[in-house]
Amino acid sequence: MSLGKKLRVTKQRQVLLDELRKVCTHPTADELYQMARKRLPRISLGTVYRNLELMAENGMIQKLEVGGTQKRFDGNVAPHSHVRCLKCGRVDDLALSLDLDMEELARQQTGYAIVRHSVEFCGFCPACR
Amino acid sequence: MSLGKKLRVTKQRQVLLDELRKVCTHPTADELYQMARKRLPRISLGTVYRNLELMAENGMIQKLEVGGTQKRFDGNVAPHSHVRCLKCGRVDDLALSLDLDMEELARQQTGYAIVRHSVEFCGFCPACR
DNA sequence: GTGTCTGCAAACCATTTGCATCGGT
């Protein structure tokens, strides 16, 4: 979550951040593009990708480390787990996080300097099973 | 891990499975392609992808649900966690698995029918930090 | 005014797929 350089406040950036924080789903870049387009019809997909990347680097949003073909983004930067539906791909939150010293255990076992971790459950959501 | 239909025993399949079980790294499809090519120079990348997919469906190998741009495969089907280097992308094993009733907890909280889970730690490996 | 950001389009890269042929059973 190391805060990077200061970003300029552009309409595009504001709208993307706002839309992302507004929803409880975990939209893909393309979904965010569709959402933002309703307010900024001329925004481009490239801008969406660039901003999501920059905002994630700055710790303003989270880029999810989940499976599936597309990356997903989360306006909630607090550590939490996710459940992903193997059929429809939706991702939901889960109020569960590993014990704080799990990362310490991982460091001891592997020699890695651990930055973060993620727990992902996979299964079928109520609508799909 | 629901075992699918029976697969024919082809040279390509045997070599891929053998190579994957031989290593402790978690190769990408392309890495496996390079490894297999030393023994089967005419094997195609499409065949590699098709077989990895089929063998994963049959529970013979594991397709890892980790971050990064490329999918990775694991010859070890026992449940375990992974550590991924944010710089070089290598993935190592971690002898750590969640409490058995974590999945039950996830089911209660979300209503999903949980099939599996994965824990991924991210950081910098000894060579990269 | 300067340096960042944007829209657009082309480029990229991992993965998938169609098809004619090959080979395991």
Add this chain to the structure above:
DNA sequence: ACCGATGCAAATGGTTTGCAGACAC
């Protein structure tokens, strides 16, 4: 002989990038 599996090449789909003009500071 049948039908799944293969090699090849083209197609796909998500993401990235180069560039010229626009905009935040």
